[in-house]
Amino acid sequence: MKNEIKITLPSLNMQRMEIFKKGIEQSILALQSNAAAAPYPKAKAVDYSTLDERYFLTVEQGWIVPPHKLVNAWFEQFKSTIPEYGSDSSLAALLGIHSNGASRRIREYRNGEKPIPYGIWRKFLVITGRVPQEIYPVLGVFDTEGE
Template sequence: MKIPLPSIADQQQFINEQATRQAIATLEENLKAPKLPPQDEIDENQYSRAHLLREGEGWEQPHPDIVCAYFRHFQKHFPQFNSDNSLAALLGTHGHRVREFKQGKKMSYGIWRKFLVITGRAPQEVLKVLARMN
């Protein structure tokens, strides 16, 4: 008995297509996320807004006051992330790093951007595929 199997390239393409469809569904669901009141702990007008920019557009490290206010605001609304360790796990880092970010230590653009996307403060970036090279 012979069972025909798709080639590895065909299998990879199928997986890619399924992942892309799932990503599209997630983006559509993201548009339905509930709107929460903005943080009111600090006056953001007293700070640069460069922390909201993309990396190639002049992004700057967020001020520690912004980091703390944004993190506390998020944790207030999502108690499952009310510890530095649980927030860190969501962001793909470690609890001690979250504590360092709050103290003004350098934060990677990727971690901050992920937080901004999760909180709806920045759009999720979708990259254009120029070619399939597999």
């Protein structure tokens, strides 16, 4: 009779759940870190009394495209404040624009040649602490074996 070594591995579902739980823990740490972000003064080039609150809303709440002068002022403030994002190309990469001509797209938004898309604007607002991050509810963990 042979001696057999039996190794019991967690099921794929259990492994996925552990990865999911670890992701949640990492997200909580990131949110806590975000809450401690450094404060910066208002941009001198912006008249805050004229800002339309709809620039800060979600699409579902009635978001409207901000004027390019505001986009430019806040982009310039950010670039001058955070040195590693001091160029249009590095700002584009931070905002998820990775195509050829990414820095040109940033300039188009800044100059008013194209309106800034909601997703890019919203990400910028979150990164700069002007709006809170959206946390989506997990309504179920799908594609499991029912464990």
